[in-house]
Amino acid sequence: MHKDLKEILISPEELEAGIKKLGGRISKDYAGRCVTLVGVLKGCILFMSDLAKNISLDTRMDFMMLSSYSGAHSTGVVRILLDLKESIEDCDVLIIEDIVDSGLTMEYMLQNLKTRRPRSLEICTLLDKPTRRRANIPIKYTGFTIEDKFVVGYGLDYNGIYRNLPYIGELKESAIEIRK
Ligand code: 5GP
Numbered sequence: 220m221h222k223d224l225k226e227i228l229i230s231p232e233e234l235e236a237g238i239k240k241l242g243g244r245i246s247k248d249y250a251g252r253c254v255t256l257v258g259v260l261k262g263c264i265l266f267m268s269d270l271a272k273n274i275s276l277d278t279r280m281d282f283m284m285l286s287s288y289s290g291a292h293s294t295g296v297v298r299i300l301l302d303l304k305e306s307i308e309d310c311d312v313l314i315i316e317d318i319v320d321s322g323l324t325m326e327y328m329l330q331n332l333k334t335r336r337p338r339s340l341e342i343c344t345l346l347d348k349p350t351r352r353r354a355n356i357p358i359k360y361t362g363f364t365i366e367d368k369f370v371v372g373y374g375l376d377y378n379g380i381y382r383n384l385p386y387i388g389e390l391k392e393s394a395i396e397i398r399k
Pocket of ligand 1: 262316317318319320321322323324325368369370371375376377
């Protein structure tokens with residue numbers, strides 16, 4: 220375990236099993252269709268690549284980058300830093316997110332992508348932290364529901380670090396303070 224972590228919350232084996240299940244459900248639900256996976260950078264990178272390998276359908280992949288977070292506290296302000304490359308009109312779009320916390324980022328994404336007239340639009344998140352929800356958004360696919368802890372690893376960062384850890388862990392308070 221990384222020295223800056225308090226504990227591992229979701230092991231590599233648990234991640235693998237959870238993502239396999241999600242991929243199976245998605246493959247069944249969208250059978251016969253092509254799914255457009257819209258990854259929210261940068262947190263989605265490890266999740267999206269592992270999830271895509273577990274989807275047995277044709278897929279397209281596109282990405283958006285939003286800014287809504289600085290450090291360990293949500294500001295609720297969302298800006299598009301990088302937009303989709305392709306049109307999603309008439310496509311079955313599945314937003315791939317690392318974690319839904321307040322839900323404000325996903326609320327913005329849904330509103331924004333709906334205006335582009337997709338055939339369907341759903342959310343798939345690796346992690347859900349429902350206790351801090353401020354926007355009531357529909358999440359179709361959730362990998363793991365977690366308590367209100369600041370987590371890193373498997374795509375999730377703190378000040379840009381820890382994304383490469385193959386597990387999800389809780390950051391020590393001391394690591395948050397040191398890097399402020
Ligand atoms: P929301 O708009 O739902 O409050 O926040 C969504 C974004 O906040 C996520 O995409 C993620 O980047 C960031 N975030 C929320 N909770 C955590 C957390 O526990 N750890 C990390 N690393 N990022 C988080």
